[in-house]
Amino acid sequence: MKAMATIAELNRRFEIPGLARIDEGNGGLPKVVVTTAEAAGEIYLPGAHVTSWKPSGREEVLFVSAKSRWEDGVAIRGGVPICFPWFGSKQDDPKAPAHGFARTRAWDLQSVEKDGDSVRVTMILESDEKTKKWWPADFRSEYRVIFGRELRMELTMKNLGAEAVRFEEALHTYFRIGDIEKARVQGLDGIKYTDKTDARCEKMQQGDVLITAETDREYLDTPHAVELIDPVMGRKIGIANQNSRTTVVWNPWVKKAAAMSDFGDEEWRQMICVETTNVSQLAVDVGAGCKHQMRAKISIENS
Numbered sequence: 001m002k003a004m005a006t007i008a009e010l011n012r013r014f015e016i017p018g019l020a021r022i023d024e025g026n027g028g029l030p031k032v033v034v035t036t037a038e039a040a041g042e043i044y045l046p047g048a049h050v051t052s053w054k055p056s057g058r059e060e061v062l063f064v065s066a067k068s069r070w071e072d073g074v075a076i077r078g079g080v081p082i083c084f085p086w087f088g089s090k091q092d093d094p095k096a097p098a099h100g101f102a103r104t105r106a107w108d109l110q111s112v113e114k115d116g117d118s119v120r121v122t123m124i125l126e127s128d129e130k131t132k133k134w135w136p137a138d139f140r141s142e143y144r145v146i147f148g149r150e151l152r153m154e155l156t157m158k159n160l161g162a163e164a165v166r167f168e169e170a171l172h173t174y175f176r177i178g179d180i181e182k183a184r185v186q187g188l189d190g191i192k193y194t195d196k197t198d199a200r201c202e203k204m205q206q207g208d209v210l211i212t213a214e215t216d217r218e219y220l221d222t223p224h225a226v227e228l229i230d231p232v233m234g235r236k237i238g239i240a241n242q243n244s245r246t247t248v249v250w251n252p253w254v255k256k257a258a259a260m261s262d263f264g265d266e267e268w269r270q271m272i273c274v275e276t277t278n279v280s281q282l283a284v285d286v287g288a289g290c291k292h293q294m295r296a297k298i299s300i301e302n303s
């Protein structure tokens with residue numbers, strides 16, 4: 001009953017009739033549902049997790065596994081998980097949750113605002129005794145998502161402490177595609193990458209990124225935009241960024257897909273992660289009292 005009261009209370013504060021409301025989503029988790037002339041979209045309050053962006057007249061752009069778990073404190077498999085303040089496993093603590101704590105914490109809904117023909121949702125996560133169990137920093141993270149003709153995501157971290165801090169971050173975006181074996185990522189030609197499927201060996205990208213096996217690459221010093229070409233769905237997805245110096249490309253392929261309980265054995269064929277990140281040797285340093293903002297902008301056109 002409390003959950004429904006919470007949703008009712010949230011709607012009293014944030015609903016924009018006809019444009020945005022809070023609903024009970026999968027697993028009873030609260031989500032903001034946006035429907036504008038330009039696009040429809042969804043963001044769950046747990047993890048501030050975008051799970052849908054569907055520009056008007058187009059098919060869904062994001063992938064969410066049919067086998068995702070929908071439980072408080074468990075990462076949703078798909079959409080745009082926020083990885084922070086570390087990426088992958090925590091170097092100094094193998095028991096720490098993969099990809100940090102941000103994607104499994106409840107974020108506070110701050111505002112839902114009309115922004116022209118778009119809707120902007122703002123959520124925050126502040127350090128507390130639970131975050132300090134894993135990471136001692138005092139911080140306030142603000143996440144703004146603008147659902148419109150483009151999907152714009154802005155992740156700002158303010159260092160409230162007296163010391164500089166270093167962290168990794170990722171908008172770990174899962175894209176829905178028609179057939180992984182026909183898709184390709186353009187814009188990374190000649191860029192160095194760390195191959196996580198080959199002992200983190202450093203290699204050089206030759207031409208477009210084609211996926212023909214498990215792929216898990218951290219591209220270093222990447223350009224401000226790459227394109228995901230999907231000839232099966234007839235679309236080109238632009239992935240532009242600001243203040244993101246690394247790009248991660250991931251597809252689990254057959255074996256890893258079968259090993260993930262929250263991922264369908266065949267789903268590897270319809271998805272690819274092209275992630276806007278600052279990871280590994282290009283993690284972010286933020287001085288005391290300073291802030292850093294990473295942005296991703298997803299756009300779509302016919303290919």
Ligand code: TA6
Pocket residue numbers: 075088098099172196216248249250273275
């Ligand atoms: O971004 C790629 C990656 O780091 C892969 O190594 C794989 O672990 C993927 O993230 C998914 O991670 P998760 O913790 O969500 O299962």
